[in-house]
Amino acid sequence: MIVAKDSYKVNRVSEISIQSVESLMWFYQPLIGSQAVTLYLTLNSEGLLQPQFDTHQRLCEVLDCSIDELLVARKKCEQAFLIKTFHQLQGTRNFYLYECLPPLPIASALIHQVLGRWYYKMMGRESFDQLKQRFVKEFLSSDTFTNVSESFSSSILSSWDDQKETTYQQIKPEKQKSNEHLKITFNTAKFLRNFSALAFPIEARTAENIRIIEEGGTLYNIDEEKMQMLVSRCVSLKDKWLDVEKLKKKMRETKIQETTLPDDPFMANSVAFLQSKQHGISVSAADKRLIEYLLLEMKLPSEVVNVLIDYALTQNDMRLSRPYVEKIASTLVRLQVKNKEEARDALYASFNKKKSSRKDELPQWWNESENESKESIPVKESVDKQSVDRKSIIENIKKGELK
Helix, strand or coil: CCCCCCEEEEEECCCCCHHHHHHHHHHHHHHHCHHHHHHHHHHHHHHHHCCCCEEHHHHHHHHCCCHHHHHHHHHHHHHCCCEEEEEEEECCEEEEEEEECCCCCHHHHCCCCCHHHHHHHHHHHHHHHHHHHHHCCCCCCCCCCEECCCCCCHHHHCCCCHHHHHHHHHHCCCCCCCCCCCCCCCCHHHHHCCCCCCCCCHHHCCHHHHHHHHHHHHHCCCCHHHHHHHHHCCEECCCCEECHHHHHHHHHHCCCCCCCCCCCHHHCCHHHHHHHHCCCCCCCHHHHHHHHHHHHHCCCCHHHHHHHHHHHHHHCCCCCCHHHHHHHHHHHHHCCCCCHHHHHHHHHHHHHHHHHCCCCCCCHHHHHHHHHHHHCCCCHHHHHHHHHHHHHHHHHHHHCCCC
16 A cells, blocks of 8 residues: 555666557557556656656646555556566655566567456457457666565456357467477476376466476476476466466576486587586576577577587687677578588588688798708708707797897
8 A cells, every 4th residue: 555655766677669659558558447558658757757766646646646546557557567566665664666667569468378368358359350450460776675566366367268268269369489490308298297287277378388398398308297396386376377487597597417418419408418518517597598599599409509519619618608609500590500410511611611721920930940951951960950949949939038
């Protein structure tokens, strides 16, 4: 509960674009109402101009609303993932930090696991189809605050049933499957078998969530039993939804089990391959994100990624530099490299070409010494003198006395 004298400040994550305004007007406004949208726009503008904390009384005057109406509008924005609210108590004074999050583009919002269903329930199929046809073509840290945002209420979708879910799956925009190249080794059937709906609600078992679980299990070599434990820790039982970002973080933090690599190590799991290169030491979260980027974003096969890792480590004294790796990965993508043989040819052929084109310049005395050597091979004294001269030159070089 807030009162008029409570203070607030706004953090703005990003600027509002024309696309964001369209999304607010056409998608979010039917869900949360015009007053909530006006509050969001007002707070967002304050994120740029507000020099210090202000009172909620002044905000109510700007919006021409009561403190109760302001609170209702704020909670609606929180439920629509537009605002995060943080609270801090200093003595008897309450301080609030509002973080304005960018609205999803309409095309993304329509396939969001919560917002898409919410819009379909509120507006019906006709409006859903119309919207799809039209549009699917230094800040204040929150570390010292407590997140007191209103959670999404499961009551909003309490009447959601199999018929609505079936229709929604039929009419929602198709999401391009970008990771079909990744050979999934995670056993989804085993993962779901005997996994209680209390720990992983049926409503959270969407195709998108299952895909993320399969990819994570494959990328980080997480077995099905361990994955059950991770997923159960990332599920909101109250709202029956899976916190995907939290799950991804936990998967990256999971220590990969040290396993025996196959006879051809380049056919191994990429994280396990890198771990073997560092003598069993766990792969850092940053390096895991790099491997995830290569496999899921650059769409390189695992065996190609392993050749790339091996090459990058060899050329950089066992350091894995992300900019260097990304630059080479882009080349492999443009060359449409599909397997480890093609990757080796592309990488090492390029390296050998650079190596062979290099011409070292020798000092003049080297050539002179070589000529003298050829002319004086039969003469032992000349050879001995040449050896002494060479030794003298080398010693002077080491002493820094050769000019």
